[in-house]
Amino acid sequence: MSSAASNDPYSRLTAPDSDGTPPTDPPMDIEYRGTQGPLFKLGLKTALLTLVTLGIYRFWAKTRVRKYFWSATAPGGDPLEYTGNGLEKLLGFLIAVAFLAIYLGLFQLVLIFAGLSLFSGSENGQDTALQIAASQVTLVAVVPFIFYAQYRARRYILSRTRWRGVRFGVEPAAWGYVWRAMGHWLLTVLSLGLLLPRQTFWLEKYKIDRTWYGTARFTQNGRWQDLYPAMKHYFIAAALILVPSLVAAMTEQLIWLVFLFLGAIWLYYAFAYYSVVSFRILGGAKQLGGKVFFTTEPRAAKVFWTYILGGLLASTCAGLVFSAFFIIASNLLGTSQMLAIEDMAEFKGFDQLGVAEFIGFFMIFMGYILMLVLYGVFGMIFIKQPVLEHYVQETRIVNPAALDEIEQRSRDEMVEAEGFADALDVGAAI
Template identity: 25%
Template sequence: MRDTYDAAPARQAEPVSFEFRGKAGEWFGIWIVNLLLSIVTLGIYSAWAKVRTKKYFYNHTYVAGRNFDYHATGMQILIGRLIVVAAVVVFQLASSLDPIISLVLILALVVVFPWLIVRSMMFNARMSSFSNVRFNFLGGVGQAFLVFLIYPILTALTLYTTFPLLDRAVKRFSINNHRLGTAKFEMEAPIWPFYKAMLFAALWVLAVGVVAVALTGFQLANLFSLGDVEDDPVAIFTIIGLFYLMFFLAFLPAAFMYQAMTRNVVYNSTELSGGHRFHSNVTTLRLMWIAVSNAVIAAVTLGLMLPWTQVRLANYLANHTYLLPGGSLDDFVGRQVDEGMSVGEAYSDLEGIDVGLPI
């Protein structure tokens, strides 16, 4: 992988930390103006708002004194979105015309889905740059079809016991197909840490479940025997309440736990051609604390503190992510590439699919 560069240095340079220089107050102003303009323009400005948001976070993220940038224009995003909205309306109307048509359309969407994901990742990568050099994404549609459709089905068939394999495949697909200019990213992670993370997450859910059942006098156990309480509204509300409690105390922290543990593995086993390596040392407890308290703070302030929570998370992640340069960062070179359409990007925005790099 190092053939495009002169010899990699024998010893690794000192690690340099990523740095987020954004300020909560400054970001709040941009965020609230984004929101207002998006609402009064019935969503049209949201395309420009998206660009401003990404640009703000990219521009204020530094490593070794160099920052990132985002280059898409609001108009590009808007055109993609208009195409997708038109497609959704046609899809919606067409599927109410005839049951057969609607079945055919759903099948067609399944086939087009991997293509849309690849286009989305490609657009995102080509619109992003670090130190004036653009990223690129070279993943194939066939590969995406396997990773986003076939593997998930196989994983479900094994009752999710192979989830770590799927997760690693998704991260590998995403990272190994990315380029910074001509330099290649390569992640080679063993599977055991992914299993360990899933095991800890599962244990957490189990432990919270046991404690909750003991504390609520086995009412929680009713969750699984809904049959006899259907007619009693009080019982139904209790169960809905307990369900939310389980979600916030058990499943949400477990998801953060898994994410924190795998993030370190992913960064620590990623290399960029030229001998540049990465390091991440987020701790599970700290990340869980930030994520959960962020959610609570944003909720009780009806979203007004959301910008502050975003800056707080960006700060924490940047401060615990390091680059171990294998040489000078002056030597990346980009290439003229076709920027592509933003249709895939607009589709994943609409569906809320997040397919970027695991940050």
């Protein structure tokens, strides 16, 4: 095959199988069967249970929500299955917290000792600042574990995912991902973002090339330069920010800074555009077992406006709930107490409040808590589910007949589950 043909991203769709015959089966569609009603009930129930248990139930809540989204996603009419459980998440979280506490504690002690040894006996303000800066290096020590947690969480999630009874899996190569991620991030920062496509491609390739479905291995093809078309709105946003800033500095006419607002909005759209288009380019260059291919056509504008309008709708619905509680509380407290809340200097204390006033303060507190809880629930039904549905319905599997040749793989045992991701709050999926 010529080099030109090998670089054609669409040539794989009509490429012959290993026996020399091109695939003739129509692409397999992926259905999404989720609806707002059941998801709202599930989200509200799990959120309230998490609140009542002071956060302990969140491990089981995450499991139940994932099972819902997985079962709602059905390639070829057969839904995915999530087999994880909350107990292994909780145990993994405790293991990760214990490890991080010891690791960071020892690291901090070493830094404090080094700082006191180097700068002891000095009252110089600069030396004091250096001591404080040395103690904050602990934050840098956490960075490798953030990348470690992301890879391990992804490995855990896929190891607990099945389709047609066949398990997914990821090779145990978290530390290799850590060093690569740190190196690529450094290059991206030093290049002022120009090497972001390189980072995106090579980190994705590292993960995908170590991912399996049964006995078939995924591979990420293509080149990192192919992702530069996804960067175009970043360049536009940069121009809208830098050019008016330079003109305002040279002409001393601050009116030009109005364009900074437009540049900030465009930058937000650029982030969504890059995320969607890079997913589309990389998704179309993936293979499974050398015989199964994928096409995906999500639209950046669709995802962007889902986030904007969904976020506004979620905020409005949650805000209305708080407003209802606040109105009831204001009737119980009266005008004088409501004004005292605004000016705490005039607040006489809770010991001088009556029963109705106590109930009023409690209503304000509960309204605030429920507003936060419901914002997460509404965000799930107005943002997460529509975005997931769009990605799912715009993705197809090419040559699905080859999937019948794939056999089962052994189960990956992961003692700490996704504990590091929970401890560091860096989830890898829903």
